[in-house]
Amino acid sequence: MTPQSPLQTRTRGSLDLSDLPNCSSRERTEARQLHHRLEDEIGCVDLIVTDNRRRMLTTRSRDERREIRLHHMFLGCSEEVVEAIAELAIGDESRREVIERYVRENRNAIRFQPSEDELQWEGEHFDLRTVLRAVLDFTHDTIEDVDDTLDDISITWGRDGRGTKSIRFGSYDFDQKLIRVHPALDQQWVPRYFVEFIVYHELLHAICPPAEPDEDVTDDDGRRHVHTAEFLEYERAFPRYEEAMAWESEHLERILNRD
Ligand SMILES: [Zn+2]
DSSP, X not given: OOOOOHHHHSOOOOEEOTTOTTOOHHHHHHHHHHHXXXXXXXXXXXXXXXXXXXXXXXXXXXXXXXXXXXXXGGTTOXXXXXXXXXXXXXXXXXXXXHHHHHHHHTGGGGOOOOOGGGOOOBOSSXXXXXXXXXXXXXXXXXXXXXXXTTTTOEEEEOOOOTTOSSOOSEEEETTTTEEEXXXXXXXXXXXXXXXXXXXXXXXXXXXXXXXXXXXXXXXXXXXXXXXXHHHHHHHHTSTTHHHHHHHHHHHHHHHHTOO
């Protein structure tokens, strides 16, 4: 018989970790500890730990229960932060800045690296990692002050979205630091320099991010897509820029109508 600790006899809220199917046992422990500490402060708490990269912390009350949804970056946070969260959950905003500072300082936890087996860089005709390496060499030679921005960028062939009238050859995911290249470019008749140009374009998005990273600036195809003057200048520095642009307009139709 195990004696019951005072904590176990209390009415407790729930702890939901379903958003983190692969979390470690350490994270589980930290989540339980955080849950306990929050309940010590304000009573029954339903705690939901999320991987939501847009909303770091939301709270609401239902009867006597407090529901707190927070990003897993808060696991293992300091006592000061726990208290600020607890206060916020009962409507006291006075220490909101403690939370905001914590989020700023731990923003890296929001970026998760895609695991290697999710990435597919080997195509039938192009190995995207080889392409990326060549483009990185060129980029570092051409653009100053790139620093370590590009160090942990990954690349993969994207999914094939056939049947659409427009096509995006590449995209850059800021959260994952991941370049996706459209698989329609993995064809023998597509010149290597064009694939390099697409990868270079997406790298430039990492180098010239939108002023407000959370602000969605949408273009015609409804995605965040920002090309500043600086961006366009760098883009024109690509050695075969004119050729790449010409190739694209000449072959767009063929790529769109591929079978
Ligand atoms: Zn772009």
